[in-house]
Amino acid sequence: MRELGSRRKAWALGWAVLAFLYAPLIVMAVFSFNDSEFTSLPFKGFTWRWYSMLLDDDRLLQSVWNSVYVALGVVALSSLFGLPAAIALDRYEFPGKAWFARVVMLPIVLPGVITGVALLLFYMALHFKLSLYTIMLGQGTALMCVTITEVAARLRRMGRSSEEAARTLGANEWEVLVRVTLPGVMPALLGAMLIAFSISFDEIAVTYLLTGRQNTLPMMLWSILRRQATPEVNAVSTLVVVASILLICVGTWLSRRGSGEPIVAPG
Amino acid sequence: MRHRAPVGGRAVSAAAQTPRQERRQLLIWLVPPLLWFTVFMVIPYCLLFYYSLGSTEYMTFKPGFSPANLIRVFRTEPYLSVLLKSARIGALTALGATVLGYPVAFCLAFHTRTPRAKFLIYLLVIVPWWAAYLVKAYAWKTILGTNGLLNALLLKLHLIHEPLTLFLYNQFSVVLTLIYIFTPFAILSIYAQLERIPTSIVEAASNLGATTFETLTRIIIPLSLPGVLAGGIITFALATGDFIAPALLGGPNAIMISNVVINLLGVAFDWPMAASIGIVVIGVGTALISVAHYLEHRSQARF
Numbered sequence: 395m396r397e398l399g400s401r402r403k404a405w406a407l408g409w410a411v412l413a414f415l416y417a418p419l420i421v422m423a424v425f426s427f428n429d430s431e432f433t434s435l436p437f438k439g440f441t442w443r444w445y446s447m448l449l450d451d452d453r454l455l456q457s458v459w460n461s462v463y464v465a466l467g468v469v470a471l472s473s474l475f476g477l478p479a480a481i482a483l484d485r486y487e488f489p490g491k492a493w494f495a496r497v498v499m500l501p502i503v504l505p506g507v508i509t510g511v512a513l514l515l516f517y518m519a520l521h522f523k524l525s526l527y528t529i530m531l532g533q534g535t536a537l538m539c540v541t542i543t544e545v546a547a548r549l550r551r552m553g554r555s556s557e558e559a560a561r562t563l564g565a566n567e568w569e570v571l572v573r574v575t576l577p578g579v580m581p582a583l584l585g586a587m588l589i590a591f592s593i594s595f596d597e598i599a600v601t602y603l604l605t606g607r608q609n610t611l612p613m614m615l616w617s618i619l620r621r622q623a624t625p626e627v628n629a630v631s632t633l634v635v636v637a638s639i640l641l642i643c644v645g646t647w648l649s650r651r652g653s654g655e656p657i658v659a660p661g
Numbered sequence: 662m663r664h665r666a667p668v669g670g671r672a673v674s675a676a677a678q679t680p681r682q683e684r685r686q687l688l689i690w691l692v693p694p695l696l697w698f699t700v701f702m703v704i705p706y707c708l709l710f711y712y713s714l715g716s717t718e719y720m721t722f723k724p725g726f727s728p729a730n731l732i733r734v735f736r737t738e739p740y741l742s743v744l745l746k747s748a749r750i751g752a753l754t755a756l757g758a759t760v761l762g763y764p765v766a767f768c769l770a771f772h773t774r775t776p777r778a779k780f781l782i783y784l785l786v787i788v789p790w791w792a793a794y795l796v797k798a799y800a801w802k803t804i805l806g807t808n809g810l811l812n813a814l815l816l817k818l819h820l821i822h823e824p825l826t827l828f829l830y831n832q833f834s835v836v837l838t839l840i841y842i843f844t845p846f847a848i849l850s851i852y853a854q855l856e857r858i859p860t861s862i863v864e865a866a867s868n869l870g871a872t873t874f875e876t877l878t879r880i881i882i883p884l885s886l887p888g889v890l891a892g893g894i895i896t897f898a899l900a901t902g903d904f905i906a907p908a909l910l911g912g913p914n915a916i917m918i919s920n921v922v923i924n925l926l927g928v929a930f931d932w933p934m935a936a937s938i939g940i941v942v943i944g945v946g947t948a949l950i951s952v953a954h955y956l957e958h959r960s961q962a963r964f
Contacts, residue, residue, distance in 0.1 A: 398863055505919050
């Protein structure tokens with residue numbers, strides 16, 4: 395029997411922690427419907443006002459599209475370069491492999507600000523103009539490790555037997571790749587794409603340093619929050635949370651369908 | 662686990678392709694990402710190092726080869742003390758998130774019966790993890806502030822007579838917010854480790870007469886340590902480098918290292934100093950990755 399100790403006591407603690415995790419989110423959602431300029435008690439009645447204000451705020455809406463644009467670019471970059479890196483790391487041996495694996499993981503543990511400063515120096519040396527594309531390159535590099543770890547883990551679980559079987563049956567390397575390896579890693583790749591998308595959508599530290607004149611949504615929220623916070627912020631936040639719930643459901647469903655294992659986003 | 666495949670795998674694939682073919686394929690996979698990381702990571706980090714050796718004159722960068730700035734990180738206030746304070750806040754965050762995360766991970770691994778229930782609880786944990794960072798920090802601001810919910814509640818219960826200011830704009834609010842943000846991550850990494858503990862070990866312990874408490878402290882917790890530490894290290898690193906929580910919820914006492922770097926760039930234009938701090942942090946980060954790698958491999962060899 396796997397159950398250990400009192401089920402009731404364990405769950406009492408567990409639910410208490412989950413309540414702690416949800417209280418602030420619920421507070422935020424509730425105040426997005428409060429008919430008052432301030433995010434504080436008392437609750438003055440229900441309103442859709444903040445949501446309709448949101449729809450009229452062109453700069454805010456533009457920043458949402460900028461964020462989507464950047465996130466899509468990041469997903470494309472991190473898949474395009476992360477997939478080959480994962481294949482190289484899992485399927486082959488080469489000198490300096492351990493170091494390569496470590497350098498790739500470095501952006502996870504480094505503060506985004508440091509990565510941002512390093513890239514900013516690089517762009518300045520090349521006289522790059524800061525824009526959405528410089529953000530894209532920066533985030534893409536930092537988030538490539540997500541794709542690499544997810545896909546490499548999947549490759550490791552898959553083993554090589556199907557690929558070898560295909561080869562023995564006369565498939566060439568291209569056929570093995572397109573008809574065996576790629577379909578096999580697809581769930582992990584899709585999962586990684588969703589993780590990269592959501593992290594990019596929420597990224598501030600790297601973006602803060604690399605942003606040009608166009609802002610992403612988090613940068614926009616950041617500047618609003620630093621000046622004055624209206625319940626409009628709550629409204630847009632609630633919408634972002636709802637959207638991320640949808641993304642999570644799709645992502646988890648995709649990755650579970652493939653591997654039976656949950657996805658864990660490392661930061 | 663990881664190195665199991667080459668033994669059998671090599672022999673078969675070697676029959677199918679020559680070493681030269683294999684090398685060519687390796688290059689096809691390896692060269693593009695290698696180039697990418699060289700251009701967008703290694704070169705920028707080298708530039709960072711180059712800048713850290715220079716100096717500033719009249720707010721412009723002057724190249725040089727002096728370790729003066731790197732020494733200043735350790736010798737001149739406030740850099741070292743801010744670095745240590747950030748590390749302390751990071752450590753408190755990792756500790757708090759682990760303590761809060763463990764019960765949920767435990768319930769998920771040992772007290773959830775059906776896969777369906779497991780999936781639902783899992784979703785419940787992941788949603789706050791993926792909710793926008795700024796939103797979470799801001800939510801705490803509305804709870805802890807002078808006009809916040811906590812004060813309103815305490816006033817209503819007549820526990821206090823006027824709003825307290827001690828909840829917000831200090832290290833407490835920063836640590837609390839960071840713990841809140843990283844608890845879901847701690848749950849996920851501890852759960853991943855607990856799930857690997859075979860049921861037979863738990864059964865064996867109880868058959869041999871161990872009490873629940875003994876099984877927990879002598880079997881479950883020791884076996885979960887690698888996952889706890891690996892997750893803790895990442896939490897520590899991310900929390901130490903955070904700049905949003907201190908900027909939004911921290912007062913003058915809760916400035917952290919990333920805020921210092923941003924001030925050096927934006928206010929003081931002291932690029933070499935900012936770069937030097939970056940180099941020191943990269944050194945610490947590399948060491949942390951090595952420790953995390955080591956722990957992960959040790960834990961994989963376990964069962």
